[in-house]
Amino acid sequence: MLQLGYNLGDVLGVSSIYAMSVKYPSGPTIIQMINFALLSVVMYFNLFSSYIIMFLWCVFIGTLGGTCYTNFIFMANCKTNMKEDFNLSFQERELSVNLLLLSLGIGVFFASCICFFVLEYFFPEMLYNPPG
Numbered sequence: 001m002l003q004l005g006y007n008l009g010d011v012l013g014v015s016s017i018y019a020m021s022v023k024y025p026s027g028p029t030i031i032q033m034i035n036f037a038l039l040s041v042v043m044y045f046n047l048f049s050s051y052i053i054m055f056l057w058c059v060f061i062g063t064l065g066g067t068c069y070t071n072f073i074f075m076a077n078c079k080t081n082m083k084e085d086f087n088l089s090f091q092e093r094e095l096s097v098n099l100l101l102l103s104l105g106i107g108v109f110f111a112s113c114i115c116f117f118v119l120e121y122f123f124p125e126m127l128y129n130p131p132g
Contacts, residue, residue: 005058012059013066022071028064035061069104073097 022028039057042048076096088096119126 003058005055005062007062009059009062009064010066011062013063013068014070016063016067016070022067028068028071032061032064032068035064069100073100076100 039061048054077093
């Protein structure tokens with residue numbers, strides 16, 4: 001159910017590009033870092049027992065993630081009126097978008113591997129007898 005909340009937030013974040021584009025995409029990334037620290041404290045001390053609060057928090061996390069990579073791709077491919085624009089040609093813009101998507105896939109793969117190894121060494125019972 002929490003994964004559903006994350007995916008719902010991801011869809012909201014990805015679809016937000018039609019409504020607005022973030023001028024400084026480092027903003028959602030900084031909010032994600034703060035959110036990670038806050039979520040780590042909440043999970044360590046088991047502060048929330050409400051499933052609804054965690055579901056809404058996962059929607060928020062997914063929205064931040066979708067907003068980050070959608071805006072990065074939009075800025076790399078479409079925006080040409082910013083001071084950060086390097087006057088790239090069409091082929092260079094396409095290459096940068098493909099590199100961004102490739103790095104996103106590699107990042108998700110390594111995060112999944114790290115998660116599996118953490119589960120294997122610290123919580124092996126979760127792999128063999130998952131909750132729910």
